[in-house]
Amino acid sequence: MDLDLSAPHSLGTTIIGVTYDGGVVLGADSRTSTGMYVANRASDKITQLTDNVYICRSGSAADSQVISDYVRYFLHQHTIQLGQPSTVKVAANLVRLLSYQNKNMLQMGIIVGGWDKYEGGQIYSVPLGGTILKQPFAIGGSGSSYLYGFFDQAWKEGMSKDEAEKLVVKAVSLAIARDGASGGVVRTVTINADGVTKNFYSGDSLPLWHEELEPHNSLLDILSSSSPEPMST
Amino acid sequence: MERLAIHHANGMEMVAVKDSAISENGTERTLYPYVTGTSVIGMKYKDGVILAADMGGSYGSTLRYKSVERIKHIGKHSLLGASGEISDFQEILRYLDELILYDNMWDDGNSLGPKEVHNYLTRVMYNRRNKFNPLWNSLVLGGVKNGQKYLGMVGMIGTHFEDNHVATGFGNHLARPILRAEWREDLSFEEAVKLLEKCLLVLLYRDRSAINKFQIAKITDEGVTISQPYALKTYWGFSAFQNPSKGAEGSW
Numbered sequence: 001m002d003l004d005l006s007a008p009h010s011l012g013t014t015i016i017g018v019t020y021d022g023g024v025v026l027g028a029d030s031r032t033s034t035g036m037y038v039a040n041r042a043s044d045k046i047t048q049l050t051d052n053v054y055i056c057r058s059g060s061a062a063d064s065q066v067i068s069d070y071v072r073y074f075l076h077q078h079t080i081q082l083g084q085p086s087t088v089k090v091a092a093n094l095v096r097l098l099s100y101q102n103k104n105m106l107q108m109g110i111i112v113g114g115w116d117k118y119e120g121g122q123i124y125s126v127p128l129g130g131t132i133l134k135q136p137f138a139i140g141g142s143g144s145s146y147l148y149g150f151f152d153q154a155w156k157e158g159m160s161k162d163e164a165e166k167l168v169v170k171a172v173s174l175a176i177a178r179d180g181a182s183g184g185v186v187r188t189v190t191i192n193a194d195g196v197t198k199n200f201y202s203g204d205s206l207p208l209w210h211e212e213l214e215p216h217n218s219l220l221d222i223l224s225s226s227s228p229e230p231m232s233t
Numbered sequence: 234m235e236r237l238a239i240h241h242a243n244g245m246e247m248v249a250v251k252d253s254a255i256s257e258n259g260t261e262r263t264l265y266p267y268v269t270g271t272s273v274i275g276m277k278y279k280d281g282v283i284l285a286a287d288m289g290g291s292y293g294s295t296l297r298y299k300s301v302e303r304i305k306h307i308g309k310h311s312l313l314g315a316s317g318e319i320s321d322f323q324e325i326l327r328y329l330d331e332l333i334l335y336d337n338m339w340d341d342g343n344s345l346g347p348k349e350v351h352n353y354l355t356r357v358m359y360n361r362r363n364k365f366n367p368l369w370n371s372l373v374l375g376g377v378k379n380g381q382k383y384l385g386m387v388g389m390i391g392t393h394f395e396d397n398h399v400a401t402g403f404g405n406h407l408a409r410p411i412l413r414a415e416w417r418e419d420l421s422f423e424e425a426v427k428l429l430e431k432c433l434l435v436l437l438y439r440d441r442s443a444i445n446k447f448q449i450a451k452i453t454d455e456g457v458t459i460s461q462p463y464a465l466k467t468y469w470g471f472s473a474f475q476n477p478s479k480g481a482e483g484s485w
Contacts, residue, residue, distance in 0.1 A: 012294065012441075031441075032485055033441055036403070036440065036441045036442065037403075037439060037440070037441070038438060038439045038440070038441060040485055041438050041439070042469065042471070042473075042474040042477060043477065043485040044476070044477045044478040044484075044485060045485075047478065047482060047483045048482050048483075061485060065483050065484065065485070068482075068483045069483050072482065072483065142294065146295075177296070178295055178296050178297075179294065179295065179296070180291060180294040180295065180296055180441040180442050181294050181441060183441075184469075185469055185474065198476070200474075200475055202469035202470070202474075203467045203469050204466055204467055204469070210299075211299035211300055211446070212299070212445065212446070212464070213445070213446055213462060213463060213464040214464060215445065215464040215465055215466040215467065216463055216464065216465065216466060217465075217466055218426065218427060218430055218465075219426050219430065219447075219449055219460055219463055220423055220426055220427070222460075222461075222463055223460075
């Protein structure tokens with residue numbers, strides 16, 4: 001049951017997409033697991049489709065990679081034929097089309113986020129089955145179970161870019177604390193009229209939550225610094 | 234599983250298997266674990282035996298409990314670390330409590346050493362396995378008595394052995410290769426802690442159910458000490474981690 005290396009690679013994951021006044025912030029953890037083994041502790045789950053549209057992938061790593069490759073290919077052709085950058089809505093609907101028409105074979109949940117000149121920042125959710133839903137914010141992946149209550153309380157309309165990014169990092173970090181299938185670093189991608197900014201928040205720079213402790217290099221440092229009563233019997 | 238024998242008219246016996254968890258007399262069996270602890274690692278060093286484990290109690294894929302003590306001392310001479318179902322570990326601690334109590338009541342100056350406790354646990358685990366009602370744990374038993382160091386393991390089906398270094402669960406795959414390469418007979422306490430922490434860090438990176446909160450316990454002729462809970466620094470500064478899908482959009 002423990003090291004099943006033939007188990008399919010799965011992005012047991014936490015993914016988030018949030019709109020703010022002027023654009024979107026996408027966030028994700030970085031853990032890819034094969035059964036209980038962490039196959040990749042620093043994966044990049046936020047994938048580029050075009051200059052202005054990115055997606056967050058969850059579920060089967062293979063399925064989400066292949067679908068994103070197809071959609072990138074179709075969007076590239078579409079951009080050439082259209083003569084201008086494609087809209088977020090078109091990108092999201094292409095994802096939906098492939099998800100829906102292959103629903104029996106695919107196991108993936110996608111959050112599409114981007115910015116275009118017509119509608120500004122938009123987030124679309126494309127869960128299992130191929131439903132498409134436009135939302136002010138979206139959460140997905142196994143870690144999202146732990147965030148429904150958090151977002152019900154913490155989400156506000158009309159946040160600034162910094163507020164939105166802080167919210168995303170806080171949320172992913174909370175999910176990582178409780179979801180065994182999420183972990184590693186927090187990656188964010190911010191998309192607006194000015195372009196795309198990618199950020200990276202490493203494991204030890206994330207805040208500590210309940211029952212989490214300040215990290216040290218070794219127990220020996222703790223023992224040598226506080227002599228009186230470090231150990232109990 | 235109980236087998237119900239059904240006799241056919243022509244004398245052939247068909248056997249059906251009843252898979253109920255609650256048998257007639259109302260007792261229950263562990264069919265699968267619910268709240269579980271992950272790896273325990275242990276090794277002998279110069280002055281005694283040292284064990285380490287994290288403090289996580291997972292509930293499926295949820296990291297539900299984060300202050301579970303999975304290493305406990307048994308009498309004066311032994312340390313017990315457990316992975317697997319926490320309720321079964323707590324039951325084992327009750328059995329051992331009674332064992333030690335009766336041992337103390339003899340008041341004869343003798344006390345059960347680690348080898349005896351290990352043997353007792355082996356018999357308990359094996360007998361439960363024979364009744365198809367296992368205690369769902371992998372146990373690490375370490376101790377020192379009269380200068381003799383002892384380190385053994387017992388699994389949920391009764392498999393048991395002694396060695397210079399042991400590990401349960403994921404530790405078998407990730408920690409033991411490190412221990413095989415770097416363990417020596419004459420490790421000092423500091424070297425032993427550093428070696429264990431090397432293993433604990435790999436487990437933290439690569440085991441989904443590991444959490445960043447550990448306890449290290451040592452036992453020598455002088456007695457038992459279990460450290461306070463502490464966390465380790467993790468490293469994420471590889472340049473490849475910054476932008477892994479550069480040049481290969483859509484990869485991981």
